[in-house]
Amino acid sequence: MPLDEDKYPAETGRRRFVKGVVGSAALSSVGAGGLAAVDATTDAAGEGGGTTQFVAVENTDGPAPRGMPIIPLEIDGGQLKGIWPEYDEDAGVAITRDFGGSGVDYSSAWFQYCGMQSVEGIYPQADQDNTFRNSSGTFSWQSEYESGAPLTVDMFSDYEDWGNGIGRSGVGKPASATWRSDGDVSTIPIQLIRSVEVERMANGEGKYSELPGTVQDFVSAATADGFIAWLNKCTHFCCVPGFKAYSGSANFGAADRIYCQCHQSVYNPFSPVQSTFVALPRPPQTE
Template identity: 55%
Template sequence: MTGEDDKYPKSTGRRRFVKGVVGGASLAGVATAAAAGVNATTAQTGAGGGTTQFMAMQNTSGPAPRGMPQIPVEIDSEGYLKGVWPEVKTVNQGGREVTVAETEMGGVTYSSEWFQYCGVQTYPGVQPDADQDNYFRYTGNSKFDWQNESVSEGDKIHVDDFSDYETWGNGIGQSGLGKPAQGMWRSQDVPPSGRMPIQVIRSSRIEEMAKEDDWIGASTEEGFIANLNKCTHFCCVPTFKGLAGSSVASAEDMIYCQCHQSVYDPFNIIKKSFVALPRPGGE
């Protein structure tokens, strides 16, 4: 594209979409909204959909309709990071017995329905009883040089990889604010198109927040916080301190989605609600 068609200079980091791609994404958004609306009034084929409250990294700017869902973190005895998966149980929903993953923690009902949007509801790992070990694993071709140079795709994320989190910087925004990594969750032996993308940040700010807030205290550990890394606008994969072009949105110290310039604050976790899409197939 050239001239007036190239509305977003390379420095913004915003991707250039041809009309066909944008049109297809728009239709997908319409279909998603329609499915959500139907789910609110009927019992669809599938399970586990409907209005749900969730804890989110707040959306502060851009077209995203809501924040990205947080993933509670735990660390095993060897220092490897895991995403907490809710308790699997059978409940009655709309007159049907369905399998759900749901548990109470930090005064919040944590559910697998938090992650049922952007097509993730079709991914193998979001099934409540999927046979996954819940470890966070690194992805390849990360936005972060340290990750590309120090670890390999598929390696489990370890505490020691973040030992410099209080001073780490990459020339984007403020150094010492936190050290990020890109990864996947509940996705081993799953094709790339079905892997659940996640982002992990270790920050002293999270350690301080955990002292004052019951949910943060229960859902983070040793300063680690994580989120399902799917922008709630058009399902792109954003990053924290991963793109110099984030400066155009004053997002150098935020999570920035380069596709349409949505911005999320990883240090402001709020309760929101949305209509989770049902998982395919009935129980």
Template identity: 60%
Template sequence: MPEDSDKYPTESGRRRFVKGVVGSATLASVGTGAAAAVGSATSATGAGGGLTQFFAIENTDGPAPRGMPLIPIEVQGGELVGLFPDNIEDGVAQMQIAGQTYSSAWFQYCGVQTYAGVQPGTDQDNTFRAASGAPYAWMEDIEAGTPLTVDMFSDYEEWSNGIGRGGMGKPAMASWRSQDVSPQETLVAQVLRSERIQELREDPPEGANGDFIRAVTTEDGFIAWLNKCTHFCCVPGFKSIAGSAAFGAEDRVYCQCHQSVYNPFSIVQGQFVALPRPE
């Protein structure tokens, strides 16, 4: 098992925005608006670890124990920018978004808690930038490190790469808060523009926090998440692998390492035990 992998138990029976229980007293996932009871205390070493509530794109299949955490996204001057919390408290960067706490602890798993980009107070660029080696043909002519802009996604309503159905949205692989760091410390993110996100903003499922959904996505259908599979920390992709069809994931985010599947059109709230960063 890789050194930076987390060791959480597998998950069971979670439905969209409906309370689910995970097979551990220290790990639970809940639907938006619901609450989970955690029966044991967490003793964290270092700073910023312990029980953390977060929002994510939902894990729907495979061994991944939970969804991948959202990165609130904004458009600034035509560029796509990921919001990072700016208030430091108890060694964690956090802020309030639509009544919910957004925290740097959302990203404290898979060794990411040691990366420069998630350290509270670190001066880093929040712009989403094109990642090297992206699995999408449309990105081949974009130099790695180039800021992602709204106009790059203008054909999102029709875009297709022959995997699954066309018109589900246009994805990009990105780096975030990773300027002038080693490749091993690059925060890998995925950005997606889709009509499905616009529909989700207009008509959230029953029990969902619509104000929060609208606050972490954009009017023109952009959503972003930290693209580290919560199972063994691999890098999944939305419509990036043709073989995903064998697992019913051709229109989802699929991790080829162990067949975990995520639904980018379902935002869920959960809890997990964040790994502390070294003090």
């Protein structure tokens, strides 16, 4: 498994967090009768935890218990930026109700797993830059640009035929990036792609006309010009997967999918789903 400095919030919290990871995966399947107990046990240990509905890129294979949360994005002056919801003091999280008229409540709690709940940029009131910034090392084309530079639409101009020898060309052009991670703070790793398939999803064309209405409406509001983004933390054990990043992905039918080489979990960025999980509580914020 590759080293991952964000896997644990702090050395002193290692044991407690491992228990939280296992508990979160197990509790994600708790029935409605046990939800009150789940809320009581998670909220007591911190802030903003509990049962949360979210929209994700679907987990289709491997041990991961659920998909990875989609990050709504926008294009501002050619730069790609994630959208952060507004802080709601009563709810204790940042949340946009009925995001884009989709019927989906987009919340900062979507990202409270795998240690992300203790990262500065995930705190609801955090004053952080929402620009997606270049993180070179995964895809060779990104080395042409300075690390930390804003990702821009023109960098993806060849998305309709881009390929790197893994799977089919033209499926989508990916990039690794950081989000809400400026300054001396922990990194929030994200990944995004630009793809004709995302354009079709947003428009509800072809097979995508069969998506549930709320999911299709959310995707339409959360994507732009064929771009889709997600928090790049595998929900199995917090590794960092990749879309067309690992040649071995073809052995698991994942050459054109998001593949986690640690334990062979597979995600489909062209299959958005609405799901439920137990968001881990944030540690109380101190001044």
